[in-house]
Amino acid sequence: MTRYAIDDACNALVASWSTGIGDAAAVVTELPRTELDRQQLRRLAADLTALSQLCWRSYTHPASAADQHGPDSVGRRRQQERDAFATVLPLLIDAGQAAGEPVGTKVGRAAQAVARTLRSLDTPQLTTQIAADVATELAAVEQAELGDLSDRAEQAVALSREDASPLQISQADTLLRADPFGCPALLTQIDPAAAAVAAAHWFHAAVTVAARQAGLHPIQVVASAEQHGKPLAVESLTEIASFITAGGRPRHVVMPLIRTALNVGEGHLRGITGLHERVTAARELLDKTHTDHPDLDLSPDTVHVPLTPLNPARPAPDLLDNLLNGMQTCWHTYQHSRRDELPREQLRHAFLTAVRQEAHAQGERLL
CATH class of the missing domain: 1.20.120 (Four Helix Bundle (Hemerythrin (Met), subunit A))
Structure with missing residues (x-):
């Protein structure tokens, strides 16, 4: 995912992401020289990071990889989150929607949080720049879904996906x-x-x-x-x-x-079979250790089960x-x-x- 931060020295909002070998960074926008609330700016960076994390989750946890589909299933909820990409930019641009009732998806609510912070900062140029960067981020997710991990989509090389193309x-x-x-x-x-x-x-x-x-x-x-x-x-x-x-x-x-x-x-x-097998193996190892080394004081509560x-x-x-x-x-x-x-x-x-x-x-x- 992309992580956002405020660079106080350069008075800019910056974004960074992993490339598999080191991180890349880019200036999203220079901040106005007017006295904006620094705490609100940091809130904006945190909200943007949260939005990016949820959007990239649609890549790492695609609906196609879910075990269940149909009404109120995991697959259906994942598809709803992915479909919510279309609502993100309208939510950022429309202040009325930002002030309205919470929307039904996590992606939508994260976009709404960004929009509320932008509304409190009340700087139209900043809103435009943020919307442009978020559009780039959404495009990177879509690009990664198609198997192209170049440019900003390269951050997918640091993520773990439930499916493999x-x-x-x-x-x-x-x-x-x-x-x-x-x-x-x-x-x-x-x-x-x-x-x-x-x-x-x-x-x-x-x-x-x-x-x-x-x-x-x-x-x-x-x-x-x-x-x-x-x-x-x-x-x-x-x-x-x-x-x-x-x-x-x-x-x-x-x-x-x-x-x-x-x-x-x-x-x-997910499921208890694998956990049961690991606990059984740990107990067998503990019993063998007691037999081979009766002088050791070991109890089940001291065993770490990976x-x-x-x-x-x-x-x-x-x-x-x-x-x-x-x-x-x-x-x-x-x-x-x-x-x-x-x-x-x-x-x-x-x-x-x-x-x-x-x-x-x-x-x-x-x-």
Whole structure:
């Protein structure tokens, strides 16, 4: 989402957003030199940030990804929020609507809050500039929905979506075919959920090649992963490798992982089966620890049960990072298992050639 702030030194309203590698910023408008209420200006920045967050939620949580549709369903409410985009600019421009009864959508109410603050500031030129920037923001969301993550829509690369565009998956697959270890374009031009689906396909190909070369089971290769202080990363990689090895499609394991983490980030879990499995596993581990180390004083209340192996604040980028690090693990396993004296670059070429062949052979499962 776009974050708005008041730059007191330059007397301007500025907007910033993530680009996947660092943030970008732009001046929305220079503020009038008249003595405007600084607290109200900061309220305006906060209201604009809230509006942007709700608009981008229509991108990350599209109606098409909802499990339920029909009257008073999640899918229907999401579609109503998306349809409310058409009401935003009229609400900002029409002071009468801003003063009226609250509208029925969160997006509409957020726009109404911006309009009320603009009305209290009573500066027509400021209202015009804000409306123009909000129009740009809405256009960026619509552009991202179409799979174009350029310009201001590039902020979508830092978000986690409940659905993945087949077009974006295909684009990520093309980038990974050129460089299976990943490249900057994968992080800055592709929706991370779609990139993670494609990366899971290539990760499994690398696991297969490394396991075959080393004479190991694929899960043994995954278990050797070093994830730089992220112990739960191996859990996500193991789940992905196991699922695809059993014949599943990358999309069908990646998207549930991301959705579960998104739910956790919002303070809830959907369904009790997964939670029950995690609690059971934690109890079994606790019982084993008591048996192996009877001198340790452990109680169930001291056990931390992770609800998701991904960072709930950024699950799709986090999973993509895990998968790309997992590719490096596969390469190290392959390299250390070779008995010949080939130079490192020749070994790397042989590994990448084998991975590309394996990924191509299983290409029909990607989309």
